[in-house]
Amino acid sequence: MPPPVLIAQISDLHIKPKGTLAYGRVDTAAALERCVAALNALLPPPDVVVISGDLVDTPLVEEYDLLKKLLARLEPPFLIIPGNHDSRELMRAAFPREPYAFSSGPLNQICPVRGLDLLLLDSSVPGQPHGLLDEPTLQWLDATLAVSSQLRPALLFLHHPPFATGIWHMDRQNLLNASGLAPIIKKHPRVQLVAAGHVHRATLTMFAGRPATICPAPNHAVDLDLFHLRDPSFKVEPPAFHLHTWFPGESADEPFGRVVTHWVPIGDFDGPHPFFGADGKLL
Ligand SMILES: [Fe+2]
Numbered sequence: 409m410p411p412p413v414l415i416a417q418i419s420d421l422h423i424k425p426k427g428t429l430a431y432g433r434v435d436t437a438a439a440l441e442r443c444v445a446a447l448n449a450l451l452p453p454p455d456v457v458v459i460s461g462d463l464v465d466t467p468l469v470e471e472y473d474l475l476k477k478l479l480a481r482l483e484p485p486f487l488i489i490p491g492n493h494d495s496r497e498l499m500r501a502a503f504p505r506e507p508y509a510f511s512s513g514p515l516n517q518i519c520p521v522r523g524l525d526l527l528l529l530d531s532s533v534p535g536q537p538h539g540l541l542d543e544p545t546l547q548w549l550d551a552t553l554a555v556s557s558q559l560r561p562a563l564l565f566l567h568h569p570p571f572a573t574g575i576w577h578m579d580r581q582n583l584l585n586a587s588g589l590a591p592i593i594k595k596h597p598r599v600q601l602v603a604a605g606h607v608h609r610a611t612l613t614m615f616a617g618r619p620a621t622i623c624p625a626p627n628h629a630v631d632l633d634l635f636h637l638r639d640p641s642f643k644v645e646p647p648a649f650h651l652h653t654w655f656p657g658e659s660a661d662e663p664f665g666r667v668v669t670h671w672v673p674i675g676d677f678d679g680p681h682p683f684f685g686a687d688g689k690l691l
Contacts, residue, residue: 416454419605443626460605461491461567472502491567539568
């Protein structure tokens with residue numbers, strides 16, 4: 409059986425100008441350095457790292473310059489999508505060689521990785537916190553999904569979740585036209601995962617009949633306030649990323665194989681330690 413395809417997803421890096429803390433408290437550059445070190449330490453290494461938006465915070469040219477310096481240490485190749493804190497123009501200028509599908513406007517991309525297609529959708533709306541997939545993007549998605557074999561699995565990545573999380577102040581700025589995305593996904597069974605960011609929390613649900621995730625952040629988390637108890641807040645919780653693994657199907661029951669998403673904490677932890685001693689017995 410061929411080895412699984414490993415797609416690491418990191419999200420919401422919020423890089424600030426050098427020496428500046430996010431919200432006066434969070435060193436997002438140091439957090440990204442620890443994240444890059446954790447990704448570089450993965451064995452086997454990921455085939456690719458998808459960065460699902462909010463690469464920088466303001467956005468400023470100097471923030472993208474610092475981001476590029478920090479990402480230069482990342483050993484696996486990476487792909488980028490804008491979030492609401494990004495600028496399409498500054499991203500195009502900072503990363504001019506990305507294979508963007510359009511020469512202007514949304515920064516959509518398709519990236520084939522061995523047996524999989526990764527489709528990166530730009531849900532950003534210039535100057536606005538909420539997300540929207542514009543009509544050219546939706547048409548491009550539908551047409552692109554129709555091109556390859558309908559048995560070739562596709563994973564969709566975008567910044568804004570197309571579903572409500574229950575966190576009131578984030579739900580009013582999620583993907584506002586999820587109803588435009590759902591019929592396209594339903595039309596193409598090869599879509600096996602919808603992976604978002606924006607909320608800085610590991611979250612799992614179903615959308616349009618497919619698994620849908622939100623990637624945790626390497627820095628701070630949005631406070632898990634499901635009852636509007638507090639003003640919008642964040643907490644510095646354990647940093648993490650997602651590792652989406654795709655295994656080719658072994659039976660007719662799994663024509664698209666299987667995507668398994670792992671939550672991977674970032675940090676130095678005790679272990680790994682063996683379960684079994686030299687005599688083969690459980691310790
Ligand atoms: Fe965001």
